[in-house]
Amino acid sequence: MNRTRLVVTTVAPALVFAFLTLVLLLSSGSHAWAEESNPKGEDVVKLTSYEPNLLGWTYDQSGHGYMDFLLSVKFAVLPRWIEKHASKNSRVYFSFSGRFGQYFDRQSSPVIGKRFNPELFYRNVLRPKAEGNNARADDEYGAVDVGYGHESNGQRIDSLASYQQAQATLERPEYADDYISRGWDYVRLAVRSRYYPGLGTGDRMRAYFSFRRFLAGGVFQGAPEEYNSWENSPEGKPREQVDGLRVLLKYVRDSGDSERFLSASKLTLGYTTGYREIFRYNTVRLEAGVKILQLPVIIWTSRGYNSDLIRYYKYTTASGIAIEIGSF
Numbered sequence: 001m002n003r004t005r006l007v008v009t010t011v012a013p014a015l016v017f018a019f020l021t022l023v024l025l026l027s028s029g030s031h032a033w034a035e036e037s038n039p040k041g042e043d044v045v046k047l048t049s050y051e052p053n054l055l056g057w058t059y060d061q062s063g064h065g066y067m068d069f070l071l072s073v074k075f076a077v078l079p080r081w082i083e084k085h086a087s088k089n090s091r092v093y094f095s096f097s098g099r100f101g102q103y104f105d106r107q108s109s110p111v112i113g114k115r116f117n118p119e120l121f122y123r124n125v126l127r128p129k130a131e132g133n134n135a136r137a138d139d140e141y142g143a144v145d146v147g148y149g150h151e152s153n154g155q156r157i158d159s160l161a162s163y164q165q166a167q168a169t170l171e172r173p174e175y176a177d178d179y180i181s182r183g184w185d186y187v188r189l190a191v192r193s194r195y196y197p198g199l200g201t202g203d204r205m206r207a208y209f210s211f212r213r214f215l216a217g218g219v220f221q222g223a224p225e226e227y228n229s230w231e232n233s234p235e236g237k238p239r240e241q242v243d244g245l246r247v248l249l250k251y252v253r254d255s256g257d258s259e260r261f262l263s264a265s266k267l268t269l270g271y272t273t274g275y276r277e278i279f280r281y282n283t284v285r286l287e288a289g290v291k292i293l294q295l296p297v298i299i300w301t302s303r304g305y306n307s308d309l310i311r312y313y314k315y316t317t318a319s320g321i322a323i324e325i326g327s328f
Contacts, residue, residue: 046075049072050074051326054322056322060319062316069099074095089126090122093123094119094120096117098115098116107171120148121149122147126143147187148186149188150183151183151309152183157181158181159230163231180310182225182309186212186214190210191210192207193207194206202255203251203254207249208247212246214243226312227313242305242312245275246270246272263291265290266288266298267289270283286300291328298324
C-alpha cells in the first residue's frame, strides 16, 4: 500500500467529524457566500453536494450495527473559462466522496475508512433547443457525464503475512477483514434524465444510468486490489462481476410548503449488476424518505453485493436509517 493511502487512513478518525460539519455548512450556503464575497463574478470554488450526504445507522446480517456516514462534494474547475471557450452547457468537475463507519461495540469505538473516491469528470447539460441558453436551472434537465476516478478504502493489509498479524493482534480475529486493502481506477459514463411530471402537482420523477469500467492498469491504482486467494472465501470474485452497471429511479413529492410538518417525500429504487456475466450477480436497494420539519430522513434496505468495498463480493442483506442531504 502506498504512503498516501496510509496517511489518509491515519488522520481520518480525527478529521471526519470536522469535515462533516464543514460539508453541511458549505453545501447549504456556499453559493450565497461566494456571491457576497465576490461581487464582480470572478471564478471561485463553490462546494455543492455530489452524492447525497448521509449520517445514519447501518445494520447488516453479520449482526453488527455501526454509525455510517457518507461525505460527498464537488466543485467546478474554471467554470467561466470553460463557459467562454467551450460551451455554456458544459462543466468540468472535481468530486470527492468518502464513507466511514464508527463501531461503538469495539474497543475505543474506532472509525474505519470504507471508501475514498476522487473523480474528475466532464458534464454536458442537455437543454431543449427551443429554450437554448435561456433554459431554467440545470436540475430541470438531463445531463451526460464522462469521468475518470479512483476508488479505494484506504486500508493497509495486502498480503497473507500482514493479514495473519492483524488477526493475532486485534481485539477479535475477524476484525482484520476491515483492514484489507481494496482499490480500483475506472472510467465512467453516466446519463441523467430530465424531470418528468409525477401523479400530482409538485411531483417529479427522474432516471439515472451509469457504466463504470474498472481498469486492469490505472494511472493511480495500477493493478486493482480486490479479492485475494488467501481470504479463502467461496464467494470471492472480481469487482466487474458484481458492479459497473447501475440504474436508479427516483420519485419525489413536494408540497411546496416548507412550513408543513411533512413537506416532502421520496421513493428511490436502485439496481446494480456487473458487466462481466451481466445479470448474474444483482443488487437491489430501496429507499423511502420524508422531510420532517425540513429534516430529510430516509430508511433503506439493500440485498445483494457491494455493502462496502471490503465485502463487495459477498451477498448481504443490510438496512438502515439516515439523515440525507442533497436528494430531495
